[in-house]
Amino acid sequence: xxxxxxxxxxxxxxxxxxxxxxxxxxxxxxxxxxxxxxxxxxxxxxxxxxxxxxxxxxxxxxxxxxxxxxx
Numbered sequence: 001x002x003x004x005x006x007x008x009x010x011x012x013x014x015x016x017x018x019x020x021x022x023x024x025x026x027x028x029x030x031x032x033x034x035x036x037x038x039x040x041x042x043x044x045x046x047x048x049x050x051x052x053x054x055x056x057x058x059x060x061x062x063x064x065x066x067x068x069x070x071x
Contacts, residue, residue, distance in 0.1 A: 005053065008046040015042075018051060026058040034063045 012019065018040060025033050033055060035041065041062070042048035055062050 005050070007050050011047060011050055015047070015051065019054065022054055022058050022060060025060055032061045032063050034065055036065045038064055
């Protein structure tokens, strides 16, 4: 991914699973990425923006699963 922004320090290691999931989705021709909680894409503004930028660059849509009933 080419970007003019610099990823937050430690982003690549902290979100390695998310980055790999996005790469696999793009390779497999999947259009949506589903996460089970919003924290999967970041714990602060910079991390969330980096994750959303990576999703957009891969032309992927983000979906967050609904919490279990009663929570």
